[in-house]
Amino acid sequence: MELAPWLSVAVPRGYGFDKASSATPLPPPVDGMISRFFKRSSARASVVEALHLRINEASREPALYTHLGVPDTVEGRFECLTLHVILVLRRMNQLPQPAADIAQDLVNAVFLQLDSSLRELGVGDFGVPKRMKKLGAAFYGRAAGYDGALDARDEDGLKAALARNVIGTETPEAGAGLARYVLRSVDLLNGRDLDHLISHGPGFPSPLNLNQSGDI
Numbered sequence: 001m002e003l004a005p006w007l008s009v010a011v012p013r014g015y016g017f018d019k020a021s022s023a024t025p026l027p028p029p030v031d032g033m034i035s036r037f038f039k040r041s042s043a044r045a046s047v048v049e050a051l052h053l054r055i056n057e058a059s060r061e062p063a064l065y066t067h068l069g070v071p072d073t074v075e076g077r078f079e080c081l082t083l084h085v086i087l088v089l090r091r092m093n094q095l096p097q098p099a100a101d102i103a104q105d106l107v108n109a110v111f112l113q114l115d116s117s118l119r120e121l122g123v124g125d126f127g128v129p130k131r132m133k134k135l136g137a138a139f140y141g142r143a144a145g146y147d148g149a150l151d152a153r154d155e156d157g158l159k160a161a162l163a164r165n166v167i168g169t170e171t172p173e174a175g176a177g178l179a180r181y182v183l184r185s186v187d188l189l190n191g192r193d194l195d196h197l198i199s200h201g202p203g204f205p206s207p208l209n210l211n212q213s214g215d216i
Contacts, residue, residue, distance in 0.1 A: 044101075044102075048102060050198075051106060052106060052110065055085055063206065065080075068207050069178070070166055076166070078135070084204065085107070086142060087185050087202070088103075088189070088197075090147065095193065142165055150182075150186060156172065161175070162178045181204075185204050
């Protein structure tokens with residue numbers, strides 16, 4: 001599987017997913033407040049935890065499930081979390097250091113969360129690594145699909161990918177509302193610098209004004 005280039009700077013350690021290569025060159029570091037703050041390990045953990053929490057909260061926004069058709073199932077919640085993490089990682093790859101370090105720790109935190117969730121669902125020690133490899137493959141597959149559609153502003157491709165992966169249907173129009181949400185999220189994230197992402201979170205849009213039908 002060909003990974004989205006930006007993912008090579010944010011590969012989770014363990015489970016065999018730390019083998020990516022051909023990293024996209026990173027922007028030069030900045031010697032600003034966030035950079036100095038992030039050098040302290042306790043502050044670094046706090047920053048990542050807060051960002052992870054905000055992404056989790058955004059992915060569990062009820063209107064995504066009631067209004068945009070995301071299934072309220074274990075699979076649907078995984079897909080929704082994956083989508084939000086990918087959108088944040090795309091933006092962080094465009095920002096100077098320590099954005100790449102934060103992105104790395106964020107992905108590690110997400111996969112630790114998935115590991116914990118599997119264990120809470122009763123998956124045993126021998127089964128967890130196998131399940132995690134499947135989830136990791138799904139994560140990177142989604143990243144490659146969404147990344148290509150977003151880079152090309154391929155709205156039809158984005159609708160189809162979201163309908164198939166998140167909504168669970170081969171009917172592209174079922175993903176129209178979620179595609180609007182994703183495109184609006186990208187526009188908002190493009191206006192966030194690292195200070196804003198850390199201090200205020202990604203700030204995803206409300207799904208309530210984004211219906212499932214019609215052109216994007």
